[in-house]
Amino acid sequence: MTQRVLVAMSGGVDSSVAAAMLVEQGYDVVGATMKLFCHGDDLPDRPCCSLDSVNDARRVCQTLGVPHYVLNLESAFGHDVVDNFVNEYANGRTPIPCVQCNTFTKFRDLLVKADAIDATWIATGHYARVVNGELNRGLDHNKDQSYFLWGINRRVLSRMLLPVGSQTKAETRAVAHRLGLEVIAEKQESQDICFVPDGDHTKIIRQRLGADAPSLSQGPFVLSDGTPAGTHEGFARYTIGQRRGLPGGFRVPMFVVDIRPKDRAVVIGPREELLGRGIVARSMNWLVDAPTVGAHVGIQVRHRASPARAEIVRLDGDEIELALDEPVSAITPGQSLVMYDGERVLGGGLIERGRRVGLPVLAA
């Protein structure tokens, strides 16, 4: 009997091609588009919750001759992803909502729907691979999205299909053309966070926490020795390593090196103050058997950062501390620490702070 797969379809080229490839491979494909948020009146010409994406996904499914459903996961997504996003910024951190969405929405809540329809498999358009029950980087390292997938439950790996993870984006587009999916074949990639359509993430913070939220209110710029250096319009507008929006008049380029929500301070400093030699992360999740203290691993602290090497120096329940072989720039609280062994994803966690060896903890 053919095996059923529930494909999460955003209306974009990757998940559309994923669905098409699975149809070709003989799976019983069921397409689903998750309705995750409603823009309401923000987008006057888009009356209902990213309707165009839903329409594109539906058209693709019609072309493929498979059923398509729209699943309303708005309330869970609002809690697990949007609230978390807002709270992280309010705490001076820089969240990655896609990680939360993969962890809680796509590979947990959607899986419940898959169970209800007897789907053995769940598929997405991620550029990553599952090899022998282990998560691997996408074959095309330029597109690799494994960094965003560290949080999923390890047991889900055995039910995941990631058909485009073994090809390049160009190959994905070629498949789209070959299979006649002209609707989406040349669709532009969205760089935005899906619930922040215009790229201004402070809007949603304002909506949820009010315009007078501390993270959106004036605060001081300071140097790391405490010298005042001006005033900013809210620390939620800043992230570690940022140059834009900083006061001028320094002899060297200045960067955000720390955010201190308690006194609303944005700490700025020269490039070398961005360097960290240690990382503390929590909410650890392992996709293989957890390594032990003393193990050397590859690490990545940001999407598209070049991999670095580190040694695990402490493992404490869901908290981990690593010593980096070479300093890494802009270790940012709220971003993900993902550990690799070559192509294999070992696990990951949320960065709590970076450590500059011999100096006080940066982001205590």
Place this chain on the structure above:
Amino acid sequence: MPDPIYLDHAATTPVRPEVLEAMMPFYGPRFGNPSSVHRWGREARTALDEARERLGRCLGATPDEICFTSGGTEADNIAILGAWRARRDEGRTAVVTTPIEHKAVLASVHEAAREGAEERLCAMTNAGVVDLESYQSLVRSDTAIATVMWINNEIGTIQPIAELVQIAKSVGALFHTDAVQAFGKVDVDARTIPFDVLSISGHKIGAPKGIGAVYIRRGTVVAPLFFGGEQDRGRRPGTENVAAAVGLARAAELAVAEREQHWDRLEQLRDRLEQSILAKVPDAVIHGRDARERAPHIVNVSVPGTDSESMLMALDLRGIGCSAGSACQSGSITPSHVLSAIGVSPELASSAIRMSIGSLTTDACIDRVADVFPALVNKARGMGAAVPAHAS
């Protein structure tokens, strides 16, 4: 897969062969415009006049009281906005309705409110029926129109239309009822119940989509929504959809002729469906079952621990078509405003499934649904596989 089972007759029904046959000449040789003076026009006009008469007879109405529309939504809009706009200058500024109405009614009432009307919503009993005391206290001498649906499309409860009409009349308010689900099920007769305005829809009774009618009692002034030619006394300008009007008249005649027999058949099927579901899923809750009068074709069931979306998908993938709540434009399901209005908890409402039976339903269909439904309930309840994500 065995033959698919359509359990969504409250959403729409197939066009009956007799209806299609009656319509065909008007897509062929009798294509004329009923407003034209020549023989082609006369032929079309004859058919339209006859359709109006025949539909009128089905409703206990005279032909001039029938206005063809594009469907139930337009009929509701004409009734509510037309009545409100015609009466607001008399100082009648309130519009009374219930929270369980179809969106076509609720949105029309909201539109009237946007234009200055005072919107009043009656309380509902937990059984899904209008609270008469609440209704009586809201329908007053300042009320332009009271509008209450005859049969609720989600839970099938029948509202006490005769009493509601009397209360409205006693204070000089117009009374409108959305009878889209009721026509063909209950006896809808303008001679026995003095409602002022009433909406029906073709595709719920075997006529095509895109045709409906609004009954407007003689002497009732309703402002038009459209502006154009003089068709239908200016109440509904635009060249009439002759073929569809003929189809609606034919479908209405059949529905009226078969009504009692049809009711008995549907009621038996419904009871059989409900009993088998309750026998196998004892904690299932059937909404609107406590109403004194219920429609024979609607079963709205919630199973705790399941969710509507999963159940609808799972049923569909097993060839069984049902519905849930109301779908937004994207097709995603939002919790039913009807269930929340009658005091159903959000958890229970989020698992509601509507099965509506009709001409395509047989005993064998019911038996298979009774077989498949409990199995799907177990899966949707997560008896098996759900994997929790790691705690964050």
